[in-house]
Amino acid sequence: MRITVIEHEADAGLGFLAGWLSEAGAVCEVVRPYLGEAVPERITGGLIVLGGEAAAWEDERCPWLPATRDLIRVCVERGVPTLGICLGAQLMALACGGAVGRGEHGLEVGVTEVVPLPAAGTDRLFAGLGPSLAVQYHRDAITELPPGAVPLATGDPYPNQAYRLGENAWAVQFHPEATPEIFVDWTAGSAETLTGLGHSVEELNTRVKESRNDLVGAWRPLAERFAGVVIAVQTA
Template structure:
């Protein structure tokens, strides 16, 4: 497989691409990482095989305080129009939803925080990224907002009791994950320290260092193969992505 180039947008320094970047690189991707407010124009996508957008502490529509959010949404909209593979995490997922015609709002039940599970929907069974996942994969949750209405072209892939729209696909290859898979224990502990009100909603013990170490080892076993499949998707010609839900063998 030829090496693929991916543009990675980090809206905030507190939410780096982290282990996800390591997994993508190990699978054969070359990452160009940019951090807000330096957001490339949509025309920059001509040079890339995929787009990755990470999380951050701001809201997806907080344009007054962060005017560059409109640039990220424009980038995501262009990627969807081009049928370029997208992987959008947490805030990135909300930005993708907003860019494609969905709606984002605060979580009705309050922040969703902790080492939790999501449940695959039946529609994910033949999806290139989600099909091989366990029925209830482990994920790390740390968010105040959620996607309350999916974009018109979206396919729901996973849900949780607190937030229905945990993972979805827009079009044929733009993926949104409301949860985190890229974190390290230190990242989560930093979030808990800087956002104590949200962290207090986690169940007892879920943000303890020892628990986070064990949890992240299991997280890698589940989600590193998904990163590998995303690299393969990015390397697959557009005509083949349109014609089948299966990916070529590595």
């Protein structure tokens, strides 16, 4: 059971997902286009597109983004199990007819509450999820969902926290993969900016560390269920 992973930068890897997916039987093949590796035109198995600092439309900054959007669109159309995370969720929105822009409320960072919507109750990944803590780190936002998208979770101040396209494609604005260690790396790299925006880096880091068990409890099942979808599609 093979999952292709598009990683946009070295400090935004699979994190928690690496262990959860491996234990569920998945073999992840990580493609690193920032190191010159080519984004495939077609894949089998499953696809995960991770987060990154770039905006979903910054093709000059990250020349592989058009190929990534094309791959996402093809996977959605073909029913390949797909999961977009943060930037990956925004790329899916653009690839499939939605809209993404600078978030009008500015940077969302740290631990926030994500609230499931009614459609989550019968969704294969989100069923049974209650209001849950999630790690956030984004300044852009999905302002319009793609046609046919099913909203699955919301939050404050950015409502489009999770959605599904078709039967086998999901997108989450938050970071289910982010371990406390990864989050500390992110805040260390932008400490001056965060402080300038009025955030306490120490408080942000402490809150994520204290929430570790809640984060694992909420999002490990999502990863395991996504692995199950990949298995089901491959063996159908």
